[in-house]
Amino acid sequence: DSGVTQTPKHLITATGQRVTLRCSPRSGDLSVYWYQQSLDQGLQFLIQYYNGEERAKGNILERFSAQQFPDLHSELNLSSLELGDSALYFCASSVGLEVFPANEQFFGPGTRLTVL
Amino acid sequence: GQQVMQIPQYQHVQEGEDFTTYCNSSTTLSNIQWYKQRPGGHPVFLIQLVKSGEVKKQKRLTFQFGEAKKNSSLHITATQTTDVGTYFCAGRLETSYDKVIFGPGTSLSVIP
Numbered sequence: 658d659s660g661v662t663q664t665p666k667h668l669i670t671a672t673g674q675r676v677t678l679r680c681s682p683r684s685g686d687l688s689v690y691w692y693q694q695s696l697d698q699g700l701q702f703l704i705q706y707y708n709g710e711e712r713a714k715g716n717i718l719e720r721f722s723a724q725q726f727p728d729l730h731s732e733l734n735l736s737s738l739e740l741g742d743s744a745l746y747f748c749a750s751s752v753g754l755e756v757f758p759a760n761e762q763f764f765g766p767g768t769r770l771t772v773l
Numbered sequence: 774g775q776q777v778m779q780i781p782q783y784q785h786v787q788e789g790e791d792f793t794t795y796c797n798s799s800t801t802l803s804n805i806q807w808y809k810q811r812p813g814g815h816p817v818f819l820i821q822l823v824k825s826g827e828v829k830k831q832k833r834l835t836f837q838f839g840e841a842k843k844n845s846s847l848h849i850t851a852t853q854t855t856d857v858g859t860y861f862c863a864g865r866l867e868t869s870y871d872k873v874i875f876g877p878g879t880s881l882s883v884i885p
Binding site for chain 1: 803804806814815816817818861863865870871872873875876877878
């Protein structure tokens with residue numbers, strides 16, 4: 658158990674819909690990272706928040722957005738969903754503000770999104 | 774565009790044999806990290822390499838960063854069934870602070 662929690666575990670929805678994925682970082686970690694893992698694209702860095710502020714942007718689509726709240730939990734919002742958005746979405750956390758932390762980043766168990 | 778490749782894609786070994794996966798980038802990396810993901814699990818950070826030519830060891834695992842900082846390798850000595858999983862490398866581009874690229878991974882199977 659990494660100490661990072663993600664909800665829900667599984668999500669099945671239809672094309673065109675909007676969903677919200679939630680992540681709670683490890684206690685004391687200020688950075689939250691979102692990743693997408695799909696069969697054809699592998700693991701991709703989407704976005705990082707540090708202490709409530711957007712820190713770095715990776716390959717995040719315009720249909721996707723994220724935020725980090727004062728209690729440091731984060732949400733990833735996916736809208737106008739397409740079949741190709743079906744993937745595992747991981748959240749990770751770390752203590753520091755680096756986009757590629759020298760110290761460990763701890764991954765949550767992931768949310769499996771299926772778009773039908 | 775910038776790419777990080779890993780070879781082989783799959784490797785099946787007999788328990789006790791050695792295993793090596795190679796990570797090759799088309800551009801120079803500022804640092805590289807290695808992760809392991811068990812089937813059905815999440816990525817787990819293994820190590821970070823920063824310096825050109827750096828070699829780090831963790832028990833049976835040896836990690837190397839190339840002199841040109843464009844390639845890296847992970848070598849496992851005397852594999853065990855607990856080594857089963859996919860090993861990913863990830864690098865940050867030297868020219869771009871925000872650009873982090875993951876390799877596609879090498880899936881390791883260990884036959885008892």
